């Protein structure tokens with residue numbers, strides 16, 4: 001024991017009565033009085049009740065000994081005594097274990113003095129504070145739980161003023177407690193939650209009820225997030241709401257995944273591709289709208305079923321075994337498959353199946369995605385078809401023909417047989433097309449196709465190369481005669497009248513034939529030579545066929561040469577004009593001259609216009625050649641006039657291309673002005689087809705030409721398809737009946753009828769009419785009898801060089817023969 005302090009505690013130990021009273025009174029405190037040695041002198045009933053069951057009778061025992069028995073370190077007791085002496089009292093907590101459990105004592109050690117500075121002992125006054133300690137303990141745990149809660153907790157007063165926020169709140173919102181405590185809740189409001197939600201929230205909690213809901217909030221850094229909120233009104237001991245406890249859970253991640261799921265559900269439902277999900281037993285568990293759209297089955301009709309119900313039966317077991325093998329091995333399979341709709345229709349689909357596995361790599365589902373590819377396949381087939389066929393006639397095109405030819409040649413090679421290639425070209429198809437329009441031309445080609453198909457074997461190939469060119473491939477040919485027979489059949493079928501769009505047309509075909517192996521051993525060679533042979537059939541007057549000969553090759557070569565030389569012919573001054581007199585039948589008087597171009601080439605010799613004019617029209621050289629002819633004819637006519645000859649009208653042939661090129665009328669007028677030739681002495685000859693091609697433009701051009709006194713004639717009349725109304729509108733001056741109708745006028749009643757009809761029509765339209773190609777007196781008599789009074793033909797004169805023409809005119813005085821006799 002230490003010495004007592006200078007001012008000892010004022011408790012009189014001498015007062016036995018008072019001490020006795022204190023020790024016997026039930027003060028709710030356990031009191032033990034010990035002497036200076038620490039031996040218990042007195043203890044009250046509560047002390048005895050508390051300690052004697054644990055440590056036995058207390059009286060006379062050392063307090064330190066009892067403490068040791070109770071598990072309290074005796075040194076604590078000594079230390080307490082020293083502090084009590086020093087401070088007058090010393091308070092401390094003791095924990096003792098009793099049979100009823102742990103007891104916490106709130107103790108106070110007081111020094112007892114017998115006299116000032118004479119320490120008599122100590123009083124240890126203890127109060128049971130177990131409940132208090134336990135309550136503290138619970139409060140501490142609760143506080144930690146709230147603070148460390150994984151959800152945000154906010155406690156507000158009833159006005160919504162924040163009194164407490166836990167750590168999680170700060171973590172979620174970014175606001176520190178000091179930023180929110182004392183202010184109203186709502187710092188994290190985003191403005192995106194509907195105001196009605198808050199109205200409902202406050203009304204609910206003010207009624208004293210819990211409110212649950214979701215709020216879209218904003219963190220301090222501006223990011224939005226979703227809180228799941230549960231607000232609980234806290235009531236005090238009187239039952240009045242004193243606070244609100246708000247438990248808030250950041251559910252942004254859940255919301256995000258819900259949104260993602262919702263999006264995927266929308267994608268699933270609205271996908272254009274059918275989706276079918278099956279379980280591991282391959283039973284359908286879900287399908288989307290596109291599935292129903294494609295298959296025709298509603299979800300209720302397929303769920304629980306095996307997808308094999310969609311099968312068409314087109315694929316065998318091996319196909320599906322391979323599919324499952326690949327699917328299970330690689331997790332995926334895709335390919336084209338034919339299925340059957342509910343309607344029974346079999347259709348192709350593009351199918352992809354994926355095996356779905358969970359995190360533990362266990363198979364959970366199969367997802368099949370498919371699209372109906374029937375339209376795509378049809379389009380693809382159409383594209384493939386179009387790549388190999390002619391769209392107008394549906395016939396194989398050149399590519400397909402080449403393939404078939406290759407097969408036919410290979411077979412013929414093995415079998416030692418022949419193959420024939422017949423190159424067909426419609427005669428004057430361009431005229432039909434130009435004058436009657438493309439729809440009529442197309443219809444003609446289609447009808448011709450039907451006839452050709454009916455005329456050849458199914459094993460033969462008819463192909464359209466384009467335009468009016470067809471090829472017939474005849475395989476496994478016994479001999480060349482068969483090819484000739486087929487060509488003959490083709491000529492016949494083409495000659496039968498075609499009734500198209502209410503009109504009856506007649507046409508013909510020219511055919512060139514080549515034979516494998518004689519004319520070539522490959523497709524290109526045989527085709528090229530058949531084309532050449534076809535040209536020879538045309539040259540031979542059309543409506544006939546020709547077998548290829550090597551001599552034809554030479555002609556084809558010549559064609560090439562002509563084309564090569566044509567471009568430079570004007571510059572090299574190789575063209576000359578010949579003039580053919582036009583004669584009045586009744587008087588024999590020369591009434592005009594047709595200018596006809598001739599080409600003298602040092603390599604090719606004299607090239608007749610029939611050979612080079614079509615080529616010049618093809619390559620455009622006709623524009624320059626035509627202008628040269630016009631200028632030269634006008635120059636010559638003016639020269640004759642200057643030489644003293646009568647004024648002789650000259651007729652010049654004009655090609656379609658000339659009319660279309662630049663301002664044709666301007667060019668004509670310039671040439672007339674340059675040469676000084678009288679416009680009234682110039683006649684321009686257009687073919688029917690030219691006039692019909694762009695009627696409005698041509699009409700304007702003809703009007704302007706005629707306004708300058710130039711006359712206009714329609715050449716080769718009867719070979720085209722001009723309409724009478726056009727003729728009237730064009731206001732032409734003269735019709736020239738084509739010489740093909742004149743040739744057999746005496747023997748062919750059709751030709752005679754045509755000439756008669758044309759002559760009558762010209763008369764009624766008050767047009768002049770001139771017959772071309774008059775070679776015999778008989779023809780001229782017929783013409784005169786029918787009222788055709790003007791002719792041109794070898795009967796009177798062949799086309800002559802300018803000097804020869806002038807000489808003829810001078811010597812004959814412009815009168816070529818006596819008028820022919822009228823037939824009786």
Ligand SMILES: Nc1nc2c(ncn2[C@@H]2O[C@H](COP(=O)(O)O[C@H]3[C@@H](O)[C@H](n4cnc5c(=O)[nH]c(N)nc54)O[C@@H]3COP(=O)(O)O)[C@@H](O)[C@H]2O)c(=O)[nH]1
Pocket residue numbers: 580594595596597608609610613626629653654655715716736739772773774775792793794795799
């Ligand atoms: N665009 C141009 N075409 C021209 C030009 N020059 C001539 N041609 C055209 O060439 C085709 C052939 O002409 P050509 O060989 O000169 O033959 C003409 C006459 O010689 C021939 N003819 C005249 N009378 C007879 C006859 O009694 N019998 C017979 N067998 N042939 C005869 O007719 C041709 C004239 O025909 P046309 O022009 O229709 O009056 C020919 O189509 C010419 O048009 C030119 O410069 N530009």
